[in-house]
Amino acid sequence: MSSPVPVSDPSRAVTQHRDELTAAMGAVLDSGFYIMGQQHGGFEAEFAELLGVQHVIGVANGTDALELALLSVGCERGDRVITAANAGGYATAACLKLGAQPYYVDVDEASLLLTESGLAAAFNALPAPPRAVIVTHLYGAMADVAAIATLCRRYEVALIEDCAQAAGARLDGRCAGSFGDVGTFSFYPTKNLGALGDGGAVCTNEPGRAEQLKKLRQYGWGSKYDAVIPAGRNSRLDELQAAVLRTRIPRLDADNERRRGIHDQYSRAVKDGPLRMVHQSDSSFVSHLAVVLATDRTAARSALHQAGVRTDVHYPTPDHRQKISSDRLSALRLPVTEWAAEHVFTVPCFPELCDEEIARVCDALSAL
């Protein structure tokens, strides 16, 4: 029996491109610059070009990116930030770190994403507009972010796009991250654009905000040893990760195409009824995760396990049901979010899956 199909395996991309990675890392070792050298600057410029934005600011990881994005839109202790409760808790962690108050809005039943109408209803229900909205392009699927951006502008609410799972996704030709005031990215190794360690970035089209973010990521410095704004800290993308990411930017679109192709095959294999694939395949979807909704998740996962297909759950506990929030939010009901947390599961989807593995997942899905 061949080995099980893993949910993810970043070591395969390393094996495929080992020489290129070794050369890129070797160049860093030889350069004598290990923090914010040429690789870092090159990465920021090349990623900005791919995204079609004016500024990319490298930071240490995707959670810092969210926290710095919130600071850059003026978020302070006690401010309300609207977000979804089904996206792994990263936005919540960033809000709580700043003393801001996450305000959860339920997601759409079909897409599992925040919608313009859901946000408009929340704006109208609140006594005052929130400081910001964080929209997560969950599983690699873009929310209707053009409409959401228009709504946010009308209410003078800052819009932050969490693009950690959606690097390279495009809606009407525009990349995720280019619609809001700020876009945030994680380069965790399994992401569509993954590093070989932690990494993150923030993007924006506003020069003043870009300058502020550069200060915030480095001690509040305007220039070396000259602290000009409070709330600065150390959150830099290191030179080795920047070099690794630069080797991967040119392949991102092709990798995303491959992910979409795999997802398409799964969609055809899944019989509607007891199972449903969460997203469809157009360029606004980069299939970071292939997520299935199952009437009986336990039975479906166990049948896949028997067939040699590993699965996972993204995410088992909605934010308002986490221990850190459940006392305060025990009365809050988010029916779609809560239902999805009990029914979603993730099947393997990454560019380096081989055709035999994809066929095995398809066969196992179609047998359910």
Ligand SMILES: Cc1ncc(COP(=O)(O)O)c(C=O)c1O
């Ligand atoms: C949607 C989303 N936002 C934020 C993060 C946080 O990124 P990091 O792990 O780099 O802090 C992740 C994943 O890790 C994520 O999937």
